[in-house]
Amino acid sequence: MPTPILEIRNLQVTFNTPVGPLVAVRGVDIDVHAGEMLAVVGESGSGKSVSFLAAMGLLPRSATVTGSVLLDGQQIVGMSPKQMRSVRGRLMSMIFQDPLSALNPVHRVGAQITEMLRAHSKMSERAANARAVELLEIVGIPQPGDRAMQYPHEFSGGMRQRVVIAMAIANSPKVLIADEPTTALDVTVQAQILEVIQRVQVQFGTAVVLITHDLGVVARVCERVNVMYAGCFVERGNVHGIFEQPTHPYTRGLLASLPQTGVERLVPIAGFPPNMLRPPSGCAFRARCDHAVEACGSAIPPLVPVGESESACIRASELMGRK
Amino acid sequence: MLKYVVRRLAWSIPTLCFVTFLVYVALRIGTNPVESYKRINPRASPEKIAQYIDVNGLDPNYVRGYFRWLVNFITLDWPRSIKGSREVAPALKDALANTLRLGTAASVVGITVGLLLGIFAALRPGGRRDVAVNTAAFVGISIPPYVSAILFQLFFAVYWSRWFGSTLFPTSGVYPPGQTGFNLGLMIRHMVLPTMVVAIQIIAVYARYMRSSLLDVLSSEYMRTARSKGISERRVLFKHGLRNALIPVVTIAALDVGSIVGGLIITENIFSYPGMGKYFLSAFGEGDFPLLMPWMVLIVFSVLLFNLLADVSYAWLDPRIRLE
Ligand SMILES: Nc1ncnc2c1ncn2[C@@H]1O[C@H](COP(=O)(O)OP(=O)(O)OP(=O)(O)O)[C@@H](O)[C@H]1O
Ligand code: SF4
Ligand SMILES: [Mg+2]
Numbered sequence: 001m002p003t004p005i006l007e008i009r010n011l012q013v014t015f016n017t018p019v020g021p022l023v024a025v026r027g028v029d030i031d032v033h034a035g036e037m038l039a040v041v042g043e044s045g046s047g048k049s050v051s052f053l054a055a056m057g058l059l060p061r062s063a064t065v066t067g068s069v070l071l072d073g074q075q076i077v078g079m080s081p082k083q084m085r086s087v088r089g090r091l092m093s094m095i096f097q098d099p100l101s102a103l104n105p106v107h108r109v110g111a112q113i114t115e116m117l118r119a120h121s122k123m124s125e126r127a128a129n130a131r132a133v134e135l136l137e138i139v140g141i142p143q144p145g146d147r148a149m150q151y152p153h154e155f156s157g158g159m160r161q162r163v164v165i166a167m168a169i170a171n172s173p174k175v176l177i178a179d180e181p182t183t184a185l186d187v188t189v190q191a192q193i194l195e196v197i198q199r200v201q202v203q204f205g206t207a208v209v210l211i212t213h214d215l216g217v218v219a220r221v222c223e224r225v226n227v228m229y230a231g232c233f234v235e236r237g238n239v240h241g242i243f244e245q246p247t248h249p250y251t252r253g254l255l256a257s258l259p260q261t262g263v264e265r266l267v268p269i270a271g272f273p274p275n276m277l278r279p280p281s282g283c284a285f286r287a288r289c290d291h292a293v294e295a296c297g298s299a300i301p302p303l304v305p306v307g308e309s310e311s312a313c314i315r316a317s318e319l320m321g322r323k
Numbered sequence: 324m325l326k327y328v329v330r331r332l333a334w335s336i337p338t339l340c341f342v343t344f345l346v347y348v349a350l351r352i353g354t355n356p357v358e359s360y361k362r363i364n365p366r367a368s369p370e371k372i373a374q375y376i377d378v379n380g381l382d383p384n385y386v387r388g389y390f391r392w393l394v395n396f397i398t399l400d401w402p403r404s405i406k407g408s409r410e411v412a413p414a415l416k417d418a419l420a421n422t423l424r425l426g427t428a429a430s431v432v433g434i435t436v437g438l439l440l441g442i443f444a445a446l447r448p449g450g451r452r453d454v455a456v457n458t459a460a461f462v463g464i465s466i467p468p469y470v471s472a473i474l475f476q477l478f479f480a481v482y483w484s485r486w487f488g489s490t491l492f493p494t495s496g497v498y499p500p501g502q503t504g505f506n507l508g509l510m511i512r513h514m515v516l517p518t519m520v521v522a523i524q525i526i527a528v529y530a531r532y533m534r535s536s537l538l539d540v541l542s543s544e545y546m547r548t549a550r551s552k553g554i555s556e557r558r559v560l561f562k563h564g565l566r567n568a569l570i571p572v573v574t575i576a577a578l579d580v581g582s583i584v585g586g587l588i589i590t591e592n593i594f595s596y597p598g599m600g601k602y603f604l605s606a607f608g609e610g611d612f613p614l615l616m617p618w619m620v621l622i623v624f625s626v627l628l629f630n631l632l633a634d635v636s637y638a639w640l641d642p643r644i645r646l647e
Binding site: 056058081084085086087088089090093094096098101102103104105106107115116119120151153164167 | 543544545547548549550551552553554555556562563566567570640641642643
């Protein structure tokens with residue numbers, strides 16, 4: 001296997017909060033390979049955004065980040081702010097959840113794109129403007145020349161998300177983090193935005209990390225999926241393998257809560273994720289797991305190969321047989 | 324935009340007429356102009372009094388009287404003051420010039436320092452400098468101008484001359500008694516203390532507005548987007564943060580012009596500074612109707628003007644606002 005373009009090892013993020021340290025990410029390993037579309041799924045608050053904001057160096061001062069993040073061979077953890085700035089937006093960029101608030105309301109859309117271009121190359125203003133219009137065209141905005149002169153409030157939500165994507169890919173980054181890029185949008189628009197992201201992935205060879213709640217989306221566009229729970233990955237592997245045979249009880253719960261044809265009722269996972277101010281010992285899913293045994297509380301279970309996938313459940317092989 | 328401004332200005336004419344009518348009625352009830360005239364000119368002949376009533380539009384019928392006044396006002400046929408029979412327009416012009424000078428100096432100092440302090444505080448919320456700015460702003464707002472004015476006078480004039488043998492800044496007027504003609508240095512020295520008194524109020528208000536507005540902006544998503552581009556922190560702050568933060572500040576600031584004017588009036592009086600404030604208080608004390616009415620018109624007009632100015636700058640800062 002080739003070396004991954006983004007290699008995260010034992011990433012830990014702790015927030016210093018008024019009520020004590022909050023451990024949001026607890027030792028995460030991720031490999032993102034050049035040009036692939038990788039999914040990261042998990043409940044709200046599981047640490048998906050924080051993990052990648054850490055990789056982008058975008059966390060507030062209250063966060064402590066340890067571990068290793070190698071982007072194209074460069075160590076990002078501990079980089080000076082100046083070095084970090086030269087990486088951000090050039091090698092790796094990010095799309096956020098809410099396109100309505102992600103663009104600055106007082107600047108023209110085109111100017112917001114050219115700013116991204118000119119932050120990393122000595123482009124003339126003229127050339128940057130032309131490129132911005134091209135980028136708007138690539139993401140499927142009609143009349144890109146006129147649209148570039150407009151302000152964000154003159155665009156619909158879906159169109160704004162296209163603008164955000166155009167901005168993010170302006171410098172042809174190697175890695176694009178898409179943090180729930182469709183959650184805030186209408187269902188019909190969601191599909192279009194996903195299509196744009198897929199097109200970018202293919203056309204620019206950009207690796208995309210797709211953070212989402214939506215397993216349906218994952219099944220459609222991704223090859224590999226990482227399932228996150230309480231700041232750790234609990235399962236990862238090939239999307240179809242995991243859909244057919246999830247190995248971790250949490251993943252199974254997630255899949256059971258998917259709307260399926262033929263099945264009337266959604267079965268959400270009972271209970272709540274743990275309080276990360278006081279993370280539980282051992283498997284964090286224990287309190288909600290039907291299969292928990294005493295041994296589950298002794299140590300955080302590491303990801304180990306189980307069947308086609310990797311699972312962080314100590315009873316994974318045993319439970320697979322039972323199904 | 325230009326069309327909007329012209330229309331707003333046109334609209335301000337009926338507004339002005341209506342408000343000045345209210346002012347006219349209020350002044351007639353409040354100061355009883357005819358009685359004031361008789362009090363100040365006890366030996367005035369009945370013809371003189373009748374003439375005074377006529378040129379000032381003091382007809383017993385308020386509506387008829389108001390229109391009489393309005394016609395004289397518009398045709399610049401302004402009656403003279405009741406005390407000393409001074410021409411009103413030049414007196415008003417001098418007062419206005421002095422106040423504009425003081426108000427502009429205080430606003431420039433106050434707004435600049437206030438905004439900078441607000442930014443300075445917001446960049447480290449909860450930090451030591453934030454607490455310092457907040458406390459100072461709180462103290463600045465709590466101390467009324469007449470208290471700070473007297474403290475300054477004590478310190479820079481009374482105690483300073485006791486310690487160093489001469490006053491650092493004079494405490495009254497625009498020039499020392501006997502000075503004739505223009506002298507920039509003297510003028511500036513006379514303006515320092517009143518400017519400081521008014522500016523402190525402005526600084527305190529603006530520092531707080533700016534701080535809270537910028538804090539809102541700093542936590543918004545587009546700031547994170549801006550940061551994710553890899554541009555410098557300074558550019559993130561100035562290019563993306565400040566303009567957004569100024570939008571609410573401008574709106575609130577326009578509403579605040581009234582309290583700045585209030586502060587000016589008090590301050591001018593304490594420093595015997597011959598501006599609009601002193602003009603008003605002495606004219607009001609004498610019930611000098613011919614002096615008071617044009618002053619009122621000017622004040623109402625400037626309030627309208629500031630509102631328009633605020634709306635225009637608001638629209639200029641925020642592309643989502645379309646003036647029509
Ligand atoms: N700035 C912060 N200060 C303190 N705690 C934070 C901060 N940002 C995030 N957290 C905490 O970190 C944990 C992980 O948050 P994160 O945003 O990564 O969740 P997520 O998986 O992206 O959820 P969602 O699906 O809702 O976006 C949460 O418990 C959250 O409360
Ligand atoms: S380790 Fe134990 S508690 Fe955790 S998922 Fe597996 S069986 Fe459940
Ligand atoms: Mg998130």
